[in-house]
Amino acid sequence: MKILVTGGLGFIGSHTVVELQNKGFEVVIIDDCSNASEDVLEGISRISGQNPIFEKLDLREGHKVQDFFERHPDIKGIIHFAASKAVGESMEKPLLYYENNLHSLIYLLKRISATGGAFIFSSSCTVYGQADQMPITEDAPVKPAESPYGNTKQMGEEILRDTCSVTPGLKAISLRYFNPIGAHPSAEIGELPIGVPQNLVPFITQTGAGIRKELSVFGNDYPTSDGTCVRDYIHVVDLAKAHVVAMERILNGKQEGNYEIFNLGTGKGSTVLEVIESFQRVSGMNLNYRIVDRRPGDITEAYADTTKANRILGWKAESTLDDAMRSAWDWEKKIREKDF
Numbered sequence: 001m002k003i004l005v006t007g008g009l010g011f012i013g014s015h016t017v018v019e020l021q022n023k024g025f026e027v028v029i030i031d032d033c034s035n036a037s038e039d040v041l042e043g044i045s046r047i048s049g050q051n052p053i054f055e056k057l058d059l060r061e062g063h064k065v066q067d068f069f070e071r072h073p074d075i076k077g078i079i080h081f082a083a084s085k086a087v088g089e090s091m092e093k094p095l096l097y098y099e100n101n102l103h104s105l106i107y108l109l110k111r112i113s114a115t116g117g118a119f120i121f122s123s124s125c126t127v128y129g130q131a132d133q134m135p136i137t138e139d140a141p142v143k144p145a146e147s148p149y150g151n152t153k154q155m156g157e158e159i160l161r162d163t164c165s166v167t168p169g170l171k172a173i174s175l176r177y178f179n180p181i182g183a184h185p186s187a188e189i190g191e192l193p194i195g196v197p198q199n200l201v202p203f204i205t206q207t208g209a210g211i212r213k214e215l216s217v218f219g220n221d222y223p224t225s226d227g228t229c230v231r232d233y234i235h236v237v238d239l240a241k242a243h244v245v246a247m248e249r250i251l252n253g254k255q256e257g258n259y260e261i262f263n264l265g266t267g268k269g270s271t272v273l274e275v276i277e278s279f280q281r282v283s284g285m286n287l288n289y290r291i292v293d294r295r296p297g298d299i300t301e302a303y304a305d306t307t308k309a310n311r312i313l314g315w316k317a318e319s320t321l322d323d324a325m326r327s328a329w330d331w332e333k334k335i336r337e338k339d340f
Helices: 010-023 040-047 062-071 087-092 094-115 148-165 200-209 236-251 274-285 307-313 321-335
Strands: 002-006 026-031 053-056 074-082 115-123 170-175 178-181 215-218 232-237 257-263 289-292
Touching: 002 010, 002 200, 010 026, 010 040, 010 074, 010 307, 026 178, 026 307, 062 094, 074 236, 074 321, 087 094, 087 148, 094 115, 094 148, 094 170, 115 148, 115 236, 148 170, 148 257, 170 236, 178 200, 178 236, 178 321, 200 215, 200 274, 200 321, 215 274, 232 236, 232 321, 274 321
Parallel strands: 002 026, 002 074, 026 053, 074 115, 115 170, 170 257, 178 232, 215 289
Antiparallel strands: none
């Protein structure tokens, strides 16, 4: 069975491709390589022993999307990762985020709603804003977004929900995941941002590797245990497996209705300083970091109640924070191996 993975050369996408192949799916990848490298294909193939079909394509170009589906009429499902995803950058470039994240979704839905199929949407805990209670359940209010990035995820869910309501043949699941980190245990694929990292863990590992002079910790005056922000950090392999389970739920006809939402996380929050401590523990080195002012768009804390995903999907995150940080460090050392 053929599944399309958009953004399939990216961090979460590439790990999901591997897990799909491990389950016997034929995978087609679309990626414009704006924040990924075609070299990732080699890592995927080395892990799974299979070569996914790859097309370099910008999903904002509707005519090219249409042409793609005309050449691949047998696609039964889509897992949609392709999007700009940095909160800080979205505050500086809101129009880029609205164009990239919404146009691509709309063009894909136009195609799949015409033929029917399964659609997994890469959503985010940012839709909750600063939630009133922890842990966050799927029933928590969706508050005004704290950033353009978060707003595109809210709007994306609304677009998907509205489309499902008038398209009986379209079955969809939005996966609201928290903070993916780590790398494949083989160290063949991992997080490899182009330019300066926008996420915490690759900045930590690049600082540990000497690529960055120091890590900036944005604020230590939040009302948390050590004053730094709290997030739910989930190993990317655990997250990838959840996407496969969600896809199988739809394809096997087990979905309730034609639109569902699930949180994906560990159910435990960690502060920025606790993540730094975990890195220092698994790497055996001291990290050079400095406390700086708060960053616009950051919320105080967010961690998941995963009861619904655990019960209905039969899925649960298995890796610890140390597991994830160790795999991220192994990946960083491999791509910088000439320096170690």
